[in-house]
Amino acid sequence: MISVKELGCRFRVRRNEHVDALKDVSFSVAEGELVALLGPNGAGKSTALRVLTGLVPPTSGSASVAGIDVVADPTGVRRRIGFVGQGNGAAHEQRVDDELHAQGRAYGLPRADIRANVAELVELLELGDLLTRPVRSLSGGQRRRVDIALGLVPRPPLLFLDEPTTGLDPHHRAHLWEHVDGLRRTFNTTILLTTHYLEEADEHAERVLVIDHGRVIADDTAARLKRDHVGHRVTLDFDAADEAVRAAKTVEDTTTARDVGVDGATVHLRVDGGDTVVPLLLRSLDAEGTTVRRLVLTEPTLNDVFLELTGRSLREGDRYHGEPEVTV
């Protein structure tokens, strides 16, 4: 559905000064997939969407979207896709139903199709109570739903969403995701989206593309990225430092743990599949008479993956602190 090869996009910011918003970006998205683009501010996520939706021409490389070359036929691309950018849905007087129908006419759909498509989306996105309201009167979450409906009126097989949940409270974010998941079930819509919420990408995306300084630095399922780049973090507390030193040796002898370190009476380590390795490790320690006083097993996050790949956090001002999964 999307095929991107060595795509570059350079902007001139001043005389003799350029920004490479995208550098040698290659990836593909299969039909029906939901892929999330993650990256810090200025990484190039929105530029990637703007190039793929035919709004900005790339300066190198090639991209085909829904079978159409974005450089040769950007208008053709736009006719085949839905794009919900940041800050769509200007605060205007137009009623929601007029807006939805106007969108169908702009795409040249027959009247009967417009009526049927709008009716279906109104039900799916629960817009029934909002139809006669002016767009300016809607809340952020309601407007986002209308934006998505607008993107879908022409029934595109492919939808681009630029930060669809930014600015929404957790309740409305969850609600919007229910709608997005519903769209996929109903229409098998292929979706490429950007988000700053790592948990959303983790939970809903089949694949995550991590972008940094205009380059794709990782492309895989969230589970594999976490397993391959981070693994579980384990902290074991003992009564005394000499016990911790002995335990660290046992850890190294009996597991494939990485980064094993001792800090006073505490041992830190990282291990793949910690939930199965740790019980075995506890048995070995127990067998040699070493008692673990406290154990913390920390599930990796996509932020840990980014931290591991770049040495920086995706969340500004963050240092590493995962949420403890199990504390014994």
Ligand SMILES: Nc1ncnc2c1ncn2[C@@H]1O[C@H](COP(=O)(O)OP(=O)(O)OP(=O)(O)O)[C@@H](O)[C@H]1O
């Ligand atoms: N029209 C433009 N002219 C000049 N520079 C631009 C333009 N659009 C984007 N850039 C620059 O390209 C880089 C990538 O920007 P982009 O908006 O794609 O990042 P992003 O990952 O979407 O960031 P954010 O998460 O903050 O939205 C940034 O350095 C940005 O300043």
